[in-house]
Amino acid sequence: MAVKRIWTIDHACGHRADRDLSDRPADRRAGYARWLAERDCTSCWKTSRTEDAEARAAWVEAKRTEELAEAEAWAAQYRMPPLEGTDRLVPWGVRCRHRLMTAAYTALVVEGETGEAAWERIEDAARTVTRAGWWVDQRDTDPEDLPELLEAATEADRPTENPYV
Structure with a gap:
């Protein structure tokens, strides 16, 4: 059985996203998925950076x-x-x-x-x-x-x- 490529990430901001982690080695996907879950999704991250920059x-x-x-x-x-x-x-x-x-x-x-x-x-x-x-x-x-x-x-x-x- 192959290690899954698509991971469902529940981000810290509350959003849920499916991420294709096939570009990562199979043994590092789970750790990367946990790391992603500790952060805001891409949209929220970009918004917060824009607001921070404007402020x-x-x-x-x-x-x-x-x-x-x-x-x-x-x-x-x-x-x-x-x-x-x-x-x-x-x-x-x-x-x-x-x-x-x-x-x-x-x-x-x-x-x-x-x-x-x-x-x-x-x-x-x-x-x-x-x-x-x-x-x-x-x-x-x-x-x-x-x-x-x-x-x-x-x-x-x-x-x-x-x-x-």
Whole structure:
């Protein structure tokens, strides 16, 4: 007698389905059928993944909107200029600038040995960097490296003397 190929699975979601398990070795069909019974049927699984994805997307969008509002309020308070870039890049850059600047303030001034006067020079340098892409590129930077990064960014904007002229 051959091991059965079609198994009736009572899924965890309450649905019942006949599954052809002939693509599995005969000695593994029973175990696979038990495993399937512990899970939702394909339709319920797909529906739950779609709902989860939609809920996550809505949560992410709400979180980004909240972070952007906070970052824009911070930028206004500290007289940070608007950033330049694409419609999609600018809000991301604004959020990245806010996160990096606040983390750097905490690391350098609150927990470190940088004075308020030195921090104001860092803020002044940050005001000159208006390219949103630059702030996005620095999003994973160690906050303590911000002064050096700003110095490098502002040096690139300074005219240099040409020794060959």
